[in-house]
Amino acid sequence: MISWGAALTLLVTTYMGEASIPGMAVAVTKDDQIVSVQGYGHDSTGALVTGRTKMAIASVSKSFTALAVRQLADEGEVDLDAPVFGSKVTVRNLLNHKSGISDKTLKEKSLPQPNSPQEAVERAAEVLRTAVPDGRFRYTNTNYHLLARVVEEASGENFNAYLKKHVFEPLGMRDTTAIDVTPRDLPPDFPKGFGHAYGVDVALTEPDRFVAGSDGVITTGDDMAKWLAAQPRLTPQGGMGWEEDDQGRLRHNGIWFTGTAGQLLTKDGYGIAVLSNSGLTLGNDGTFLLENGIADVVAGRTPPEPSSYRLLIDLVLAALTLTSVGLTVRALRRPRRFPKAWQVLRFVPLVVLLTMPSIIGVLYGGRDITFFQLVHYSLPLVVWLGVSSVMNLSVAVVRWRQ
Incomplete structure (x- = not known):
């Protein structure tokens, strides 16, 4: 039994109670070894959350897209510094969210939603023609919608099929899939996530959105553990689907309206993934603080007391x-x-x-x-x-x- 197992359970369950989160899965790895995968609480069907419960990881999906692009770059099929789709925007600009495109220049959610990466490129065509990469960081899902199409054009494969064949299957992530549109493409065994109002958790259907490349990966705690354990040999980089925090750690968080998630790689070799079935609301901005708390626990430090407004x-x-x-x-x-x-x-x-x-x-x-x-x-x-x-x-x- 890991020495910090009880402390981890106490931290997670206390956090869930404070933040009114019905269910969570937490995976912890050390270097290339899986240390712990635990489920807590229940899903919207009433079933207990386990390491095999399917959950959305939202924008954590971007690190998978970035890996696909890097694979193709290593094979010479993608030039990271080449402009794409007849624009001045390079592949690297898209990866780093420095394309000059933002939600202000292209209303990613309130415009009609595309159904495929090709349609996403067509929707962004005018913005791409006028986009001027100026080195400024502007986070938008559109960048990664376009990267999904880059993968398709370079590989000759459907983007989601590429991820399955070249990422999920090689890593043994058998319960993981990637989709184009919510809720249309969600797996039949995917339990709805929750919204929250007046202290009550309500099972909700994720609004209609195009998510390919940006936030369309559906996975489990078990499979996220395999993903984290693979990172030492995949050599993730800040700005390539991962972000470097103020402590020099690599991480990425994800937010759906019916779920939140996050992943963190610490400097002492721990990998942490948190999957939650409770969505973005006032007072719940994601799992960032819980990931930090878990990092403290596995390092033998006392984490701050969990709290939520x-x-x-x-x-x-x-x-x-x-x-x-x-x-x-x-x-x-x-x-x-x-x-x-x-x-x-x-x-x-x-x-x-x-x-x-x-x-x-x-x-x-x-x-x-x-x-x-x-x-x-x-x-x-x-x-x-x-x-x-x-x-x-x-x-x-x-x-x-x-």
């Missing part, structure tokens, strides 16, 4: 919703106290509601999000703004008629 945020939003109703009832019962011109301020909640996708995008570094996806992100936030808008508009109409 997820429930508190939802309760505050619920209180604000009830307050909006109460203030409206009070305003309607009392005579008008302010000039009619001031009633225009009552349109503020509606304006905020309508612009909230843009506001959230700014908070997440300019990322694109649709209103439907915003509901998945925080139903309590949308409910508060919606109720407040209706209540304020009701008062405004009454006041203007007086």
Whole structure:
């Protein structure tokens, strides 16, 4: 029995309780050896999560795409510094998110979704013609959608089939697959992930999105352990589907609206993967902090006490919703106290509601999000703004008629 096994279980289960996460799988490796794979909690069918429970790893998938590109580069089939698709953008620019393309120049989620990497290139054609790589980091899934097509053109194979033949199967990742579109292409034995609202976890279907190359890998804790154990001989690099943190460790996190995941390679040879079936919400930005805590545990350090503001945020939003109703009832019962011109301020909640996708995008570094996806992100936030808008508009109409 590993010396830190009990400490790991305590950390993960405490974190799950604090953050209201129904199920998790955690894999730990040391150098090229698998040390531990554990499942915790349950999936949306009620079954216990195990090392073979299929879960989404979202943008952790980018490290698999980067490996495919590197394989083809090693074989001389891809020139990392050659421009692609008639643009000034090179393969290396795409890998490093320094292509000049961003969610601001191409609305990755709110535009009509492609169905294949070829269609993704067609959708990005105009942006590619005008993109100027300037060395600035701008994270967008579009870069990796385009890389999926680079793999197809260089290999002559379908991108997902390439990953299966040249990455998953050689590593023994028999329960891993890659898809093009959610939820259409999800495996039949893939249990839904969860959304969260007012302290309640609700099984949800992932919104319709194109995910090939960027965040389309569906895998298990067991298979992620095999992936991590292979990294010493795959020699991952920062900027090639991995990001270097402020401690010089390589990692990448992933976020779906119904699941989150992350992987971390420490300097002392440990590999850590966390798969969660609870999606992105206010107060749950992913598994980053848990990965750090696990790294502390396996290194013999005491991790920070897990904490989460997820429930508190939802309760505050619920209180604000009830307050909006109460203030409206009070305003309607009392005579008008302010000039009619001031009633225009009552349109503020509606304006905020309508612009909230843009506001959230700014908070997440300019990322694109649709209103439907915003509901998945925080139903309590949308409910508060919606109720407040209706209540304020009701008062405004009454006041203007007086």
